[in-house]
Amino acid sequence: xxxxxxxxxxxxxxxxxxxxxxxxxxxxxxxxxxxxxxxxxxxxxxxxxxxxxxxxxxxxxxxxxxxxxxxxxxxxxxxxxxxxxxxxxxxxxxxxxxxxxxxxxxxxxxxxxxxxxxxxxxxxxxxxxxxxxxxxxxxxxxxxxxxxxxxxxxxxxxxxxxxxxxxxxxxxxxxxxxxxxxxxxxxxxxxxxxxxxxxxxxxxxxxxxxxxxxxxxxxxxxxxxxxxxxxxxxxxxxxxxxxxxxxxxxxxxxxxxxxxxxxxxxxxxxxxxxxxxxxxxxxxxxxxxxxxxx
Ligand code: AMP
Numbered sequence: 001x002x003x004x005x006x007x008x009x010x011x012x013x014x015x016x017x018x019x020x021x022x023x024x025x026x027x028x029x030x031x032x033x034x035x036x037x038x039x040x041x042x043x044x045x046x047x048x049x050x051x052x053x054x055x056x057x058x059x060x061x062x063x064x065x066x067x068x069x070x071x072x073x074x075x076x077x078x079x080x081x082x083x084x085x086x087x088x089x090x091x092x093x094x095x096x097x098x099x100x101x102x103x104x105x106x107x108x109x110x111x112x113x114x115x116x117x118x119x120x121x122x123x124x125x126x127x128x129x130x131x132x133x134x135x136x137x138x139x140x141x142x143x144x145x146x147x148x149x150x151x152x153x154x155x156x157x158x159x160x161x162x163x164x165x166x167x168x169x170x171x172x173x174x175x176x177x178x179x180x181x182x183x184x185x186x187x188x189x190x191x192x193x194x195x196x197x198x199x200x201x202x203x204x205x206x207x208x209x210x211x212x213x214x215x216x217x218x219x220x221x222x223x224x225x226x227x228x229x230x231x232x233x234x235x236x237x238x239x240x241x242x243x244x245x246x247x248x249x250x251x252x253x254x255x256x257x258x259x260x261x262x263x264x265x266x267x268x269x270x271x272x273x274x275x276x277x278x279x280x281x282x283x284x285x286x287x288x289x290x291x292x293x294x
Contacts, residue, residue: 022060032198069141
């Protein structure tokens with residue numbers, strides 16, 4: 001595995017791989033890698049048949065590790081976000097990634113953060129995470145676009161764990177990067193059902209109990225929705241129950257949106273939806289979601 005730190009070195013490695021007929025696949029991360037991230041690497045390596053005369057091509061998998069300051073707001077955990085590059089490199093080496101791209105801020109934003117080519121995430125970014133974290137998705141799309149421009153991937157892999165991010169990346173790719181396939185990897189969970197997250201390491205035993213209670217509520221709500229219970233009743237009942245069962249968690253939202261357009265669903269909605277939850281437990285903000293068919 002190559003570990004690269006500069007845009008120039010990345011471009012040159014991509015050029016060589018493309019010349020050799022490889023499919024360029026990008027997996028953007030903020031590091032502090034866990035099994036969830038590694039499942040993305042595995043999906044990246046699984047490859048795809050490009051069809052027709054080209055046939056299957058061997059994936060050249062680039063994993064970027066970059067804690068992007070533009071997607072953190074004032075008072076958020078940018079400084080405290082875990083940075084474990086050495087351990088990340090070992091995991092990626094073991095997983096058989098081709099490149100670890102770990103640039104510093106100047107390399108990603110050579111003109112300075114203020115002068116970066118800022119993206120506007122649009123309407124679907126105003127609710128849920130976007131409402132709780134103003135500017136977060138603009139910053140996220142800005143760095144993803146920059147990484148797409150540097151690596152010019154044929155395919156990029158994102159986790160369904162960050163459902164709103166995945167939706168917005170797909171929207172941007174459809175508009176600005178035709179030909180780029182954005183692939184989704186299912187959420188990898190602990191045995192308890194808790195979604196793996198780089199931030200889970202901050203949870204105390206008590207926090208972890210609260211996080212598991214939230215996860216159980218999410219799963220229970222999905223069962224009730226799929227059994228035909230009205231969405232508003234299900235959501236309200238679980239919000240109240242969580243106040244009693246996990247008082248140390250500050251629930252931010254428990255909301256149902258259409259998978260199609262990420263709009264909150266109306267009472268008589270039928271189709272594929274996503275139930276999303278976010279809460280702050282102590283200093284740690286956790287998010288999760290599950291698909292629901294109603
Ligand atoms: P992050 O490093 O948290 O920015 O995540 C990098 C990528 O890994 C994103 O596409 C996430 O959605 C994905 N990811 C994070 N946690 C998980 C998980 N538990 N299962 C699957 N994908 C994940």
